[in-house]
Amino acid sequence: MPFMDIKGLRMSYGSNEVLKGVDLSVEKGQRVIIMGPSGSGKSTFLRCLNHLEKSSHGEMVFDGRTINMGKWTKSDIRFVRADSAMVFQNYNLFAHRTALENVMEGLVQVKKIKADEARKTAEYYLDKVGMLERNDYYPSALSGGQQQRAAIARALAMNPKVVFFDEPTSALDPELVGEVLNVMKQVAEEGMTMLVVTHEVSFARDVADVVVFMDGGVVVEIGPPEQVLDNPQHERTQKFLNMISQDHGIGLGEEGKTVQPNAQSYTIKAKRTVPRK
C-alpha cells in the first residue's frame, strides 16, 4: 500500500478551477519531482496536501488514514501535519527568532520536548545542513541560501515521514541554488520521502524516482526521469522542457556580466549520485 495515495483532487479559487482532478501515488522513500509552467497548479497541489489550501474534492490515503479532501476534519489536519513538513519558496523563518530558535520552536511547542534536549536536536540538524556556526544568527543576517538551509533543518528536526518542498530554490540568487540543492540531495540519499516542486531539471534527473509534469491543473505526464525529461511523449512537456533549458543557458546578468546560473547542474547529468529507489 502506498504511503500517500491521492485521487481526484480538485481545487478552485472562486470560479477558477486550479486543480481539475489530480491523482498521485507516493511510496515510502520515494522522491517525486513535480514540474510544470507557472499557473499549472503544482504549488497549489502540494499546499492542498497539508491543508494550507482548501481543496474542494478528492480523497487521500496518508500513512494508512483515509481523508476526504473535500471535508477535512481537525484531526485529519493534525494527523497529516504531525507527520509531514514543508519547505517554502520564501523560507518563512520566524523573523524574531535565531536559526537555532527557529528549529527548536516546533520541538518545544508542538512535540513538547524539553528545551535543552530540543537544543541538542536542533544543533544536530543545523550541523547537518552546515549552519551550526550560524545558529545564533537572526534570519535577517543570513543569506537566502542560509535561510533556506535553516528552514530545511527546521523541517527535518520534526522527524517527518514526508517533506514537501515548494519551489525551494526559486527565490534564491543563482549562486546560492547549489548549496540548497546539495542539502536536499543529502536528504534524498538518507531515504526521506520527498515531494518537490521545482524547475531544476538536473536536480530532478539526479534524485527523482518519479517526475510529474503538470499543466492546466492536471497531470500531463508521469514516469521515471529518463522518460519524462529525456523522452517526453506529450507536446506540452517537450515545449516546457525546451523553454526552461533555454532559460538555464548562459544569459546576461546584472550589469551586463555573463552569468552561468547553477553551472553545476549541467555537469551531473551523467553520474547519478542518488541510488534509485
Next chain:
Amino acid sequence: MDILDLQFMIDCVPQIFIQGVPIALKIGLVSFFFGLLIGLVNALFKIYKVPVMSQLATVYISFFRGTPLMVQILIFYYGIPIILRAVNAKYGTGIDVSGVPAIDYMYIVYSLNIGSYLSESTRSAILSVPHGQVEAGYTLGMSTPKILRRIIIPQALTVALPNYGNTFIGLLKDTSLAFIASVPEIIGQAKIIAGRTSMFFESYIVAALIYWLLCIILEQVLRILEKRARRHERRA
C-alpha cells in the same frame, strides 16, 4: 513688576507633582493596559472577520475616534450614574452610585477611547507579519492561538511599538481633561492652586513643565524599548 513669580512657581511644584502626577500616571497606565486588550480583541475580530463582533468593532472605533474625548468624559461622568440609578430602581440593586470615585469613570472612558485608537494600530501591526510565517507555524503543527502568541504578537508588538509610544504620550497629555470630572490630576492641582492664589499663569506653566518632563522621560524609555525590540533586525 515681574511677569512670573519664580519663587511661587518653585513652591507649587511639590503639590502639583506629588499629588497630580500619580493620578495622571494611574489613569494613563490603567487605561492603556485595558486599551491594549480592547485593541487586540477588536483587531482579531476584524482580521478574522468574526460576524457581528467585527461590525460592532467598526462602530465602536468610529464613535470613539469620531467624537471629542472631552464629550466622552462628560457623557460617561454624568451618564453612568443616571444609568446606575435606573438599574437600582428597576432591579432593586443597591449600588452606591455616589460612592464611586470619579477616577473610576475616567478609567472606563479613557480605556474605551484609547482602545479605539489601539485597535487600528494593532490590526495593521498584526497584518504586517508575513503570512508565510503563519503557514510555517501550521506545517510545524502549531495551533492558531499558539501561532498568535508565539509568532505574530511578538513581531506585531515590535512594529506597533513606536505607534503605541506616541499613543501613550498623547494619552498622558489627554489625562489633563480629567479635571472636568473633578479628578485632581496635574491640571486639577494647578487649578486648585490658581484658584486659591490667583497666580494662574505660574500654576499653568508649572503644570506644562511637568507634562513636558514626563514626556521627555517617556521618549527616552521608548527609545530604549524600541532598540531592544528591534534587535533581530539587521544591524546597519
